[in-house]
Amino acid sequence: MPAPARILITGAGGFVGTYLRRALASRWPAASIIAGTADMTDPIAVTAMIEAAQPDVVVHLAGIASVPAARAAPDAAFAVNLGGSLAVARALLAVAPDSVMVHAGSAECYGDSFRAGTALDEQAPFAPLNIYAASKAAADLALGAMAAESRLRLVRFRPFNHTGPGQSDAFVIPAFAAQIRAISEDRQPPVIRVGNLDAARDFLDVRDVVGAYSLAIEHRDDLPLNPVFNLASGVPRRIGDILDAMIAASGKDIAIEIDPSRLRPVDIPTAFGNPAAARRILFWHPTIPFEDTLRAMLQAAPTPEPR
Template sequence: MPDHVLVTGGAGYIGAHACKALAAAGYVPVTFDNLSTGWEAAVRYGPLVKGDLMDRASIDVALAEWKPVAVMHFAALSLVGESMRDPGLYWRVNVGGALNLIEAAIAAGVRDFVFSSTCATYGDQDGVVLDEDTPQRPINAYGASKLAIEQMLGNFRASHGLRTVIFRYFNVAGADPDGEVGEHHDPETHLIPLMLDAVTGKRGALTVFGSDYPTEDGTCVRDYVHVTDLAAAHVLGLRWLQDGRDPAVFCLGTGQGYSVREVLDHARVVTNRAVPVVEGARRAGDAAKLVCGSERAVSDLGWAPARGLGDMIRDAWHWSQAPRY
C-alpha cells in the first residue's frame, strides 16, 4: 500500500504542484487545507481534508485517519505588504499554526517533516549570493514568521527527534506543463500572472513598484524558479528523510537574477505582445536584489532546475489561456 503524506496547503499554488509530484512518485498526498486561499479544484491527486491549522483537533483527526509517514508544510499567509501592515496576523497564523502542526505530528508519531520556507528570511542583502550559510535578517513579518518556524523545528528536532528538510526558495513561477494545475491567487500579487493578465486585458496596466532601486535598470531583481522543478525538490527532500539522512536546509533557485524590466522583455517574446506598464512607488519591505545559491541542493540532494524564465512564462501563459479553477 502506498505511503500517505499530509500536505498542508495542498490546494494552493505550490502545494498542488507538490501533490502532483508526490503522486507521480508513488505516494498518496492528503491535502489538509482550509481553502481560504486554495482551490478545491486543485486537489486532483489524493483526498482533501478541510481543516485549519489553528484548530489542533482537526489536525489530530486527520493524522489519526490517514496515518501519514510524513508532513509537507506549505500552508501560510505569504503577502509581504500585508505582513507589514498587520504583523500580528502573521505571527498568530503562521507561527501558531505551525506549532499546532508540529506538536500534532509528534503526538501521532510522525517524525519526517518537510518545510516550505523562503528567501525572505534573509532580508535585503544585496551584492551577495544567498545560500544556506548566509545570515538570516528578515525585514518583514512574513520572513520573520518563517524564520521563527525554522527555529522551532530545530527545537523539536533536539527534544523529540523530529527529522526535517527545510527549503528556502525564491520567486516561484510557471505552471504545470500539462495544464492540470496552475497559479491562481485571489488577490493576485505575483509579477508573472499579473503581467499576463495585463497583456490580455483582464486587468489594467501592470504597476512596477519602484524604479529607483540600486540595480542596473532601477527595478527589483529576483531569482525565479519553475514550480515544477520546485515540486520535484520536495519529493527528493522526502526521500532524503526516508533514507535516514541528517536534517538539512536547501536553497532552491536558478542562481540567475532578473529585473522586473527583464521579465517584461521575456514576456513580450513569449506572448508577442507588449505589457502595458505604469510606474509606482516602492512597496515597504521589498528587497532590491535576491539571488539564490543552490549548489548544495545540486550536489547533495541531486536536484537541478531544468526550466528557465522563458519556460516559466510560457507555461504560465498557456495556463492563463484556459485555467481550470
C-alpha cells in the same frame, strides 16, 4: 528505500500544493495523497488530522503566502505561519513520531543579508524585512530548535521566488501576465502598471520546487540529520527585463507606468541564492527553462490563492 504509503499535504489546495499533488501521484501512484484540511490555528484539530492520517511524510505548505497579505493581517500571519508550523510538529511528535516533516519555508527570511550582493547559502543570517518574512523566519528557527531537542524528523526548505501557471496575481510575474492578457483581449488599455522594475530576483518554476520536495521524500531515510536546503537557480533576473521579455512575446505595443501602490516599503536591489547543498545531497537542480515558464504563464489565467 520503501516508497511512502501515506503523504499528508497541508495547504494542498493552494498554488504549490496543486502541483505537488500531481507530482507525488505521478511518482508514487500507489501512495495515498491526503489533503490536510485542519485549521492551522487549532492545535487540537491539527493533531486529530495527523492522528487520523498516520502519514509517513507531512509536507507543510499551509500558510499566509504573500508579503501584502501578511502586512494586512500581521497577527494572522504569525498565528498561521508560526503557530501552524509548531502545531504540525507537536502533533507529529505526539501521534506520529516516525513521520518526516518537510517544511516549506522562504528565502525572504534572509532579508537584509542580501545586501551583501552575493548568492546566499544556508549559513547566511536571517534578517527579515517584512512581516511575512519575520513569520516564516520564526517558524524556521522554532522548528529547527524543536528538532535539535526532540525526535522530530525535519527537512527545512528555503525556496526562492517560484512561479507558474495558476499562481495568484498578488505576485509579480502573474500580475504582469494578467495585465498583458487583458490588453491582448481588449479588456485593458495598453498600459501595464508596475512596481520597482530595477530589483533583481532569483526565480524558479514551481515544478522544479515540488521536484525538490519529492526528492526529500524519496531520500528521507538517507538524509543528514534535520537538513536545510536553499532552492534557487543562482541567477538574479531583473524584474524589468522579465517584463520586457513578456511584452515582446505578446507581440503588443504596451507602455509601462509606475504604480506607487505596488512599491514595497523596503526593497533589496538584488537577491539570489546558492543551491549547492540541494545539488550535492538531493541531486537537485532546476530543469525547466525560465523562458518556458514565462510562455506558459502568458497562456494561463492566475487564480486566487487560498489562505
